[in-house]
Amino acid sequence: MTHPRDILLGAQAQSGFLPVCDHYSGVEARMRKSLQLQAEMAAEFGACVFDVTLDCEDGAPVGGEAAHAALVAALAQGAAPGARVAARVHPVDHPAFANDIDTIAGEAGHRLCHIMLPKVESVDDVLLGEKALQRASAGHLPLHVLIESPAAVHRAFEIAAHPRVQSLSFGLMDFVSAHGGAIPASAMTSAGQFAHPLVVRAKLEIASACHAHGKVPSHCVVTEFSDLAALQAAAGRAAGELGYTRMWSIHPAQIRPILKALAPAQDEIDNASKLIAAGAAADWAPISFEGALHDRASYRYFWQVLERAYQTGRPLPPAVQHWFSPSPF
Numbered sequence: 001m002t003h004p005r006d007i008l009l010g011a012q013a014q015s016g017f018l019p020v021c022d023h024y025s026g027v028e029a030r031m032r033k034s035l036q037l038q039a040e041m042a043a044e045f046g047a048c049v050f051d052v053t054l055d056c057e058d059g060a061p062v063g064g065e066a067a068h069a070a071l072v073a074a075l076a077q078g079a080a081p082g083a084r085v086a087a088r089v090h091p092v093d094h095p096a097f098a099n100d101i102d103t104i105a106g107e108a109g110h111r112l113c114h115i116m117l118p119k120v121e122s123v124d125d126v127l128l129g130e131k132a133l134q135r136a137s138a139g140h141l142p143l144h145v146l147i148e149s150p151a152a153v154h155r156a157f158e159i160a161a162h163p164r165v166q167s168l169s170f171g172l173m174d175f176v177s178a179h180g181g182a183i184p185a186s187a188m189t190s191a192g193q194f195a196h197p198l199v200v201r202a203k204l205e206i207a208s209a210c211h212a213h214g215k216v217p218s219h220c221v222v223t224e225f226s227d228l229a230a231l232q233a234a235a236g237r238a239a240g241e242l243g244y245t246r247m248w249s250i251h252p253a254q255i256r257p258i259l260k261a262l263a264p265a266q267d268e269i270d271n272a273s274k275l276i277a278a279g280a281a282a283d284w285a286p287i288s289f290e291g292a293l294h295d296r297a298s299y300r301y302f303w304q305v306l307e308r309a310y311q312t313g314r315p316l317p318p319a320v321q322h323w324f325s326p327s328p329f
Helices: 004-015 028-045 065-077 097-111 123-135 150-154 156-161 172-177 197-212 228-242 252-262 266-281 296-311 318-324
Strands: 021-025 050-055 085-088 112-117 143-147 165-170 216-219 246-249 287-289 292-294
Touching: 004 296, 021 028, 021 252, 028 050, 028 065, 028 252, 050 065, 050 252, 065 085, 065 097, 085 097, 097 112, 097 123, 112 123, 112 165, 123 143, 123 156, 143 156, 150 156, 150 197, 156 165, 156 197, 165 197, 172 197, 197 216, 197 228, 216 228, 228 246, 228 252, 246 252, 266 287, 266 296, 266 318, 296 318
Parallel strands: 021 050, 021 246, 050 085, 085 112, 112 143, 143 165, 165 216, 216 246
Antiparallel strands: 287 292
């Protein structure tokens, strides 16, 4: 029997599953704790609800890049079964980039879910990353791209169109800094980043580029990591106003608020469950449901509600649970 995901999403079903939270850590003790927390929360929720990205760009000490890459590779290889582990390598023009890819992707590519490329300026940088993965016999790995400059925002649609790219992330801090003081520091705060027109425009361009090409837009960090109310508010605005379906975490305390903010409401989950069950019973033909006409366009929307509920660890009604066990992704 064909799965609803294949019927309703078509080619989009092949783009891969991404948790709504991407957690970054670069210090050894924190990387180990992040992997442990991921395993604990996967057991709690019955699904892997966040990625762990082991960071070389900001995590490796100057002069110790090779040793840090070896550590990242070892941690990825030793991660628990079913873990979703990624690595952020140095930019493609950094002297450590080639060794990062050779060591991490070459030795642990079979345990990685993706490679994050920072400071991508154009699709040419994506091509360099793709070729490096191929040389390391890791050409199967998706690339995630960090957009951090006005020029990169301008080229976001071209970058998102590359078939190796799975997700675009917005780098708020570098984007603001790239404007030479033209954007005030307040635009880097949890609230200010939703007020400055140039920042909001950049976020919208990235989200639009992703949705145009079936990729995942990932929202930037909130640096006030102790202010969880501000974090949840930012996550809610990123999802509800700007179309982001994923967000970065830089502290373990940020993970659960991100999951909560990006999860659908329980009444929406219940309604989606009833509608999808009714649509399946009609072999996905148009139906009248609670006084409204529904067809595959609305089925697609409500199926994605259920997927987002699963991705955020929300309980699913019995009528649809069988489609999510084992994981459809």
